[in-house]
Amino acid sequence: MNDERVTLGFVCVQNAGRSQMATAFAERERSRRGLEDTVHILTGGTQPAEEVHPEVVEAMAEVDIDLSDRVPKKVSTTDLNNATIVATMGCSTLELNADVEVRDWALDDPHGRSLEEVRRIRDEIQQRVSTLFDEYASER
Known part of the structure; x- marks a missing residue:
C-alpha cells in the first residue's frame, strides 16, 4: 500500500455482517489516523441482504459504532478491480x-x-483492520 491514495474493499456475500463491521472499524481507523484524504473505503456484497443483521448492530453498539442506519449494498467487480486491497x-x-x-x-x-x-x-x-492500517502506515 505505498501509493499516495489507496482503496480498501471489504466484501462478503450479504454485506450484512462481517463486511459491515470491517467497514465501520476501517472508517474509525481512517479518522483516528487522519487518513481521510488518502484512504478510500469500499464495501458491498455479491447478494446483499435486506438489512444489517440485528446481532451485528447490537455487538457494534457495544463499541460505540452505530450500524442501525446502514443498508447492505451490492458491489461490482469493476469497483473491486479498482481497489488496492480487497x-x-x-x-x-x-x-x-x-x-x-x-x-x-x-x-x-x-x-x-x-x-x-x-x-x-x-x-x-x-484487530485485522487495525493491522491493515498499521501495514499502510509503515509503508508511507
Whole structure:
C-alpha cells in the first residue's frame, strides 16, 4: 500500500455482517489516523441482504459504532478491480485483476449466532483492520 491514495474493499456475500463491521472499524481507523484524504473505503456484497443483521448492530453498539442506519449494498467487480486491497470475509470466489491484493480473512458468519460469538468475530475483525492500517502506515 505505498501509493499516495489507496482503496480498501471489504466484501462478503450479504454485506450484512462481517463486511459491515470491517467497514465501520476501517472508517474509525481512517479518522483516528487522519487518513481521510488518502484512504478510500469500499464495501458491498455479491447478494446483499435486506438489512444489517440485528446481532451485528447490537455487538457494534457495544463499541460505540452505530450500524442501525446502514443498508447492505451490492458491489461490482469493476469497483473491486479498482481497489488496492480487497478483504473477503471467508465466503468469496472473487476473481480480480492481478494488481488487486485479495486477502481472505476466513471469518465465521455472525448471522444467527449468540451475542458472545458475534463479539468474538467483531473483535477479530477489529484487530485485522487495525493491522491493515498499521501495514499502510509503515509503508508511507
